[in-house]
Amino acid sequence: MEDFSKRYPKNKNYYIFLANFAEILDFCERGVEYAEEGAKAYPEELDMVLTLASGYACLENYEKVLSLVEPLLKKYPKDAFVLNFVGYSYVELGKNLEEAEKLLLRALQINPLDPYILDSVGWCYYKKGDLDLAIQYLEKAVNRLPEDEAVIVEHLADAYLKKGNKEKACELYQKALKAVIHKRDKERIEKKFENCPIPK
Known part of the structure; x- marks a missing residue:
């Protein structure tokens, strides 16, 4: 990444690329540093602000995410991305769940096939205790992904576990572990998988 930074001009896409690349490599703190630098240079650019919000989401700092995206409403x-970011942040913080549902359903009307929005809607229903609706949306989210994403698969596993289907949940936790990128996600999912029977 250092070599890249010397060879390419520091435009908006430069910062977005470095921030996203750092996140993929599980260097979330570094990603936030790049995104902060970019947001200072391009404070009015929506995709730059959303990249910074994504960095803080990678660090699971949803109060900070909300402070960045809520004013964008x-x-x-x-x-749809703004609506989803705000709604999902509310859900992660466990507050304003009714408002979160409205925002996320509005985002879904705009992008009905987006797996990330489907996941957010499902996760919102999970937090509200409506497990049947949660599973319905989370199944759609997992099926729409081009490849497994650990957190979305984990959400579906959590919903099945709470519904009482431990076998299905364990199968999904195992699937999530195979797809996991971030260390903090891996540690969290591994703790849940510890309660699963050893596969034969």
Whole structure:
């Protein structure tokens, strides 16, 4: 990444690329540093602000994510990514779940096949205790992914576990562990998988 930074001009896409690449490599703190630098240079660029929000989501700092994306709702009331970011942040923080549901369903109307929005809606219903609806949306999210994403598969596993289907949940936790990138996700999912019977 250092070599890349010397060879390419520091435009908006430069910062977004480095921040996203750092996140993929599980260097979330470094990703936030790149995104912070980019957001200072391009404070009015929506994709730059969303990249910074994504970095803080990688660190699971959803208070910070919310402080970045909530003000964007007035300017971008019909942007599915903004609606999803705000709604999902509410869900992760366990607050404003009714408002989160409205925002996420609005995002889903705009992008009905987006697996990340489907996941957010499902996770919202999980937090609200509606497990049947949660599983319905989370199944759709997992099926829409081009390849498994650990957290989304984990969400579906959590819903099945709470519903009482431990066998299905354990199968999904194992699947999530095979797809996991981030260390903190791996540690969290491994703890859940510890309660599963050893596969034969």
